[in-house]
Amino acid sequence: MIVEDADSELDPDDILRMLELIEREPVDIIFGKRVLKEKVNTVTRLGKFTTTLLLKVLYGRSIADPLCAYKLCKLNKFKTLHIKAERFGLEIEWVVKALRKKWSFREFEVAYFPRDKKEGKKINMKDGLDIILQVIRLRFEP
Template identity: 30%
Template structure:
């Protein structure tokens, strides 16, 4: 088994070098590659990535910023692993916990694994951010008769072929809701494992806004209205 860690990046020069190093320093139970897509950054991101010299790292630069969904889509097509997982460069999520997501796959308990945040590891996030995430997750559970605890988690691990077949169209943060809605519409219930979460503030670069929550609700409803999905 080979794992592809997909890292979309937009103006993350403050944490990028550390994020890349931490992903590569993890002891994985399988072969791994890191696919980094620079999504039109205007800071020092490109220079940091151009200086990376590790055969496990694949770097691509997009000329303009298109959004997280577009960057992840590009990374998924560059990935050569059997499985993929998304890991943002902002270090809100700990790369060291990725093997925890792999364990249910390696023991044949699941094909799709989500890292579920408990929102109790620190106090850097806002009340409305947490409530918004819970509201969107609740909507998904009601619409698809499921019981997941963290729809918006970045840590989503699944077969690379499955992710490509989902044909995620949303180019921004709406991709998180689209991925989950399409999985649930296929009858796939993610296996969840608890993870830690070190949220950053708006001043530190937090990009998600209330508009993304509204978009997520619309995406969930529209995919549910289409009925059960099928992939090839």
């Protein structure tokens, strides 16, 4: 199971390499880690830092880029997560639930070509706050 954003910020060729990796390595999930090809704005960096720090504090595990859309796991594993979130919350719920289940993971560098608002970037400060609140809420969910 992999989610592909239709915004052209990530390279679809990386999906094939991730599929090859999950077949070779005994891990439950592969997390994409965006390699910045261009400068990313301060708000984006701050959001990534805050989310990464919260995951470390609340779940005891660190992921370099929890907001990267590319995550890959086998469908039977994914179905055990019972994802409910929509929009940008889907990625973070997937991460949190995998961490709570103590899944083994590997991070995989993917090419990243960020867009700005003029080019159609949709995520905003409200989405960022929703993501942070979701990380906290999921920590206390049974």
